[in-house]
Amino acid sequence: MVLTCVFPIEVVHQQRQILGIRIRDLRDQELLAREILAAMTGINRRTLPRIESGTSDPGYGDLIRIADAIGVDVADLVRW
Numbered sequence: 782m783v784l785t786c787v788f789p790i791e792v793v794h795q796q797r798q799i800l801g802i803r804i805r806d807l808r809d810q811e812l813l814a815r816e817i818l819a820a821m822t823g824i825n826r827r828t829l830p831r832i833e834s835g836t837s838d839p840g841y842g843d844l845i846r847i848a849d850a851i852g853v854d855v856a857d858l859v860r861w
Contacts, residue, residue: 798835803858805833807851822846 808818815833819826824843831837832847839847841855848855 794835797838800839800858801833801835804847804851807853807858808833811851813851818847818850821850 808815813821815829816826818824819829822829822843823846824832824839828837832839832843844855844858848858
């Protein structure tokens, strides 16, 4: 059985970047430094910049903790 990707890799990469930008913008709106958000969420302070730049995929648990710390619903982070 051969599995194929539903989305082209370029689309996945673009959505990852959009998610990162949305997280960064919401963090900035709340005047939260990356280090503070990392501490609030338990996400490694080196991982958060990679999530915001779109080079790292956050897990669902990470998204829940980020959304909670910023004060939004997870759906607000991932709505395309």
